[in-house]
Amino acid sequence: MVNINTDFVINDGLVFKTRQNKKQIVLLNTGYPIDDFITKLKLRFNKKYNKIPAYTISRSGILYQHYNPKNYSPLFDKDDINKAVIPIAIENVGWLEYHKKTDAYLDWRGIRYEGAVIETNWRGKKLWADYTDEQMTVLFELINYLCIEYSIEKNFIGNNVLAHKPMNFKGILNRSNFSKNHYDLTPAFDFEKLTKLINN
Numbered sequence: 001m002v003n004i005n006t007d008f009v010i011n012d013g014l015v016f017k018t019r020q021n022k023k024q025i026v027l028l029n030t031g032y033p034i035d036d037f038i039t040k041l042k043l044r045f046n047k048k049y050n051k052i053p054a055y056t057i058s059r060s061g062i063l064y065q066h067y068n069p070k071n072y073s074p075l076f077d078k079d080d081i082n083k084a085v086i087p088i089a090i091e092n093v094g095w096l097e098y099h100k101k102t103d104a105y106l107d108w109r110g111i112r113y114e115g116a117v118i119e120t121n122w123r124g125k126k127l128w129a130d131y132t133d134e135q136m137t138v139l140f141e142l143i144n145y146l147c148i149e150y151s152i153e154k155n156f157i158g159n160n161v162l163a164h165k166p167m168n169f170k171g172i173l174n175r176s177n178f179s180k181n182h183y184d185l186t187p188a189f190d191f192e193k194l195t196k197l198i199n200n
Contacts, residue, residue, distance in 0.1 A: 002141045005064045008038050014050040015071040020083040022069070022150040025143060028175040029092040029184035031108070034058040037091065041066065051075045053089035055142060059115075061134030063142060069150070076178070081167060086146055090135055094183050095125040118188035122160070123180065128188040136190065140197045143172060158195040160185055172198070 030037040034056070041052055054069040067073070069086045076082050093107040096117060105113045105127065116130040147154050155171030157163060163177040174185040185191075 002063050002138050002145075005062055008041065008064050008066060010041060010052055010066050011047070012067070014048065014052065015067045015073050017071050018083040022084060022086050022146075022152055023170050024085040025146055025152060025172045026085045026087045026175055026178075027139075027172065027185050028053065028087060028089050028182075029094050029186070030056060030089045031092075031094055031184075033093065034062075034091045037089070038064070053087040055087075056089045057091060057135050057138050057142070059091045059132050059135060061132070061138045063138050069146065078167075081178075084167075086150065086152075088139065088142065090131060090139065090185070092131055092184070092186070092188075093129045094186060096127040096129060098127060118186075120187045122187045123176075123183060125183065128186045130188050131185075131190070136193060136197075140194065143198065154198050156191075156195050156198045158191050160187065160189075160191070 032040060037056065041049060050073050052066050052073040054067055056064040056066065072082045074082055075087050093113060096105045096107055096113055099106050105117050107113050113129055118128045118130055119126060146152060153171045157169065157171065157173045157177055160174050160176040162180050163169060163173065166173055166177045175182045176184055
């Protein structure tokens with residue numbers, strides 16, 4: 001099992017306990033660079049922000065745990081989903097826009113993006129921030145551990161297409177499988193590689 005950084009474990013009062021068994025791992029983006037994301041978790045809403053993933057993986061491959069995955073946070077709108085999932089956020093700012101005047105790629109906040117850019121049309125967007133090999137390695141190790149520890153099926157949906165009845169799926173999904181309004185995980189993610197790693 002990969003090393004876990006517990007420097008940013010959140011207040012227990014912001015998460016809830018459940019006796020319900022976990023049946024899904026849900027992958028999502030941070031939407032921010034890691035430092036900004038951690039600051040958001042710590043300080044937003046006067047330190048009472050509670051839409052929090054159990055884990056976050058930085059671009060450099062550092063794995064942060066924010067709470068015990070036996071518990072849950074109200075990350076989704078439905079408690080039935082929240083109680084059954086272990087959410088893992090991957091550092092990624094998502095879709096990008098090219099700013100011709102400055103010859104720069106900007107994220108949704110208008111901040112310059114310095115990483116590799118993936119170009120493919122999906123859900124009305126065209127340019128996407130990349131994911132790193134370090135993230136993929138740590139993500140696979142974490143998924144493998146969680147599937148064994150919580151008896152979650154090693155069954156990755158393997159795409160970011162809107163799923164039919166995603167709440168009934170047993171295994172690993174992306175937030176984009178739940179709603180067309182979500183952009184994570186994006187087409188920049190190597191779904192085929194993770195599928196092969198999980199299956200092998």
